[in-house]
Amino acid sequence: xxxxxxxxxxxxxxxxxxxxxxxxxxxxxxxxxxxxxxxxxxxxxxxxxxxxxxxxxxxxxxxxxxxxxxxxxxxxxxxxxxxxxxxxxxxxxxxxxxxxxxxxxxxxxxxxxxxxxxxxxxxxxxxx
Numbered sequence: 001x002x003x004x005x006x007x008x009x010x011x012x013x014x015x016x017x018x019x020x021x022x023x024x025x026x027x028x029x030x031x032x033x034x035x036x037x038x039x040x041x042x043x044x045x046x047x048x049x050x051x052x053x054x055x056x057x058x059x060x061x062x063x064x065x066x067x068x069x070x071x072x073x074x075x076x077x078x079x080x081x082x083x084x085x086x087x088x089x090x091x092x093x094x095x096x097x098x099x100x101x102x103x104x105x106x107x108x109x110x111x112x113x114x115x116x117x118x119x120x121x122x123x124x125x126x127x128x
Contacts, residue, residue, distance in 0.1 A: 050107045054115040057082075061103060065119050081108055089118075 015023075064071040082105055089100040098120055105115040 047110075047113070050110065050113060051115075053082075053107075054105050057105060058103075058115070058117045061117055062119055065101065082106065083108055083111065 061071040084106075085104045087102050087104075089102055091098040091100070100118050100120045103117040105117065107113055
């Protein structure tokens with residue numbers, strides 16, 4: 001009877017199953033870290049875009065207000081992406097009353113971001 005011997009061992013080295021699993025885990029950790037960094041960068045870019053837009057709107061509102069024009073039509077153009085509220089705040093002193101016109105600008109996509117523009121003008125107490 002003839003004996004069957006096992007296949008001869010190869011001299012080539014190979015990776016073990018555990019080594020392959022460790023490599024896959026390390027790759028998945030690196031991919032998740034890269035994705036997290038990308039998400040953070042995109043959110044920061046969106047926030048910077050909102051702040052640039054708010055700065056532009058603030059400058060235009062201030063220019064219209066100090067020229068004596070109403071910035072209402074200017075704000076109505078931007079109201080699709082932004083929630084805009086106006087209010088007056090009066091501070092009384094001995095001889096004059098300081099009147100503040102306040103605009104609150106909030107992007108509809110992120111209402112926690114509240115940009116406030118406060119402009120004031122001096123008014124006589126008898127003029128109010």
